[in-house]
Amino acid sequence: MKARRILIVECMQEISSFNPVQSGYENFDVERGEELYRQRGRNTAVGGALSIFEADPTIQVVPAYAARAGSAGLLSATGWTRLRDEMMAAVRDGLQDIDGIYVSLHGAMGADGELDPEGEILTRVRELAGDALPIVISLDLHGILTERMIRQVDGIAIYHTYPHVDFADTGARAARLLLDLLNGKRKPVIARCIIPALVRGDELITRTGCYGDLIGECRRLERDGTALSAGIMIGNPFTDVPELCSQIVIVSDGEEESARREAERLASEFWPLRHRMQGKLVDLDRAIAQARTLNGPVCFTDAADATSSGATGDSNIILEALLAAGYGRRVLAQIVDPEAAAAAHRAGVGAQIEVSLGGAMDPRRFVPMKVQARVQLLSDGEARLETMKLGLHAGPTAVLAFDNFTVVVMSRSVSLFDRAMYYANGLNPKAFDLVVVKSPHTEYHMFDxxxxxxxxIDAPGATSADVKKLGHTKCMRPIYPLDDIVDYKPAASLFSRPDAS
Incomplete structure (x- = not known):
């Protein structure tokens, strides 16, 4: 039997439109051709897909191109053009005798001049591949699935966990769906039901929140065969693009009415929960006052400056408040400040230096603060994410100590949704009384x-959970909580590829 050839492509970035610093091509780690095999065995979507494809002796993988970047500001026009053109050239070169295509995407990209990069990628891939080839994609549940994207694909698999741990599982589900399409078993119909709501907060933790209860229904629909794939995408409230929303996505095996019914049912169950799915923020002064009275260690979550959501990472708001309040216990924090890191590297370990911390990239929100600090440690800023095992490249990094504060100062913004950058710089969060975490949530065992x-903490930043203060100008309106919406009636749209009907 002739081997069936599957092309693999990946493009992953999440942006905050409210980050004033654009990202560029240099933000991306790019793997070309067989370099994609580095993801074998890793908890990534491509790693999960490879585990399925390579276990099937009738499948030959054709790795084309993978580009991954940490969350950041809007991608520059030149960066987007170079990334897109490289990707399309790799796709074009790998298309000979291809039987199917798997594309791993995040879904919350945005570029200067192209607010739907994933839609543009899929449109161009479809134009190159033609209508006959099946295309299946995987998406982060924080992605924005657009109509343009849906019209190019035959199947979709969406993350089911937050904090995310099912990267590989999602890639594997996408791979199985693509194999079913190749085997002629499926005629997918996609039902999409838009919910005009932006959501945030603890109720989105799928292990404990009401959002997780709804995701449980999606998993049930997949397990009992009602749906080939089911998911609830809540978008990224900080990616201000025209189709930003929450939405239900059901992929069925040709069952239009079933897909429509389940999408509308889940949307009707989601809608009344939108009030619960909002961030519950604590005034900073109150948090400090309470922290003084607690015996055990505490965590201050600075979700407004979450680099994993696209913020700059240079907020010093919590540090300044702790200093001003005279909080005397041991504090561990992180901040992005390339000039301060460079000064520490010039001075060397053990030196006493005067530096400004914070406001390096977002000076409109954060005013630099002067500190006299001792250079405790210097590093190259290399680390590896705890769950995904992917590399972090924070550039020249320094650990600065002043008073009762220990601060990891990085040159570049990287995802801080785990403890990797603390550990990589010789610091154990459990050895401190107060730890600042620049991420809305982490896996339970890491801190909670x-x-x-x-x-x-209620603080300013490009990823504040108080979304009404951010200043959306492009997203659909009306949308909760930016607007009051009295009536909402779910109405699903159906999509199917011409060759799959």
């Missing part, structure tokens, strides 16, 4: 399992 309380 051992701190006495985790305070979700």
């Amino acid at each position: 399992a051992w701190v006495e309380k985790n305070f979700n």
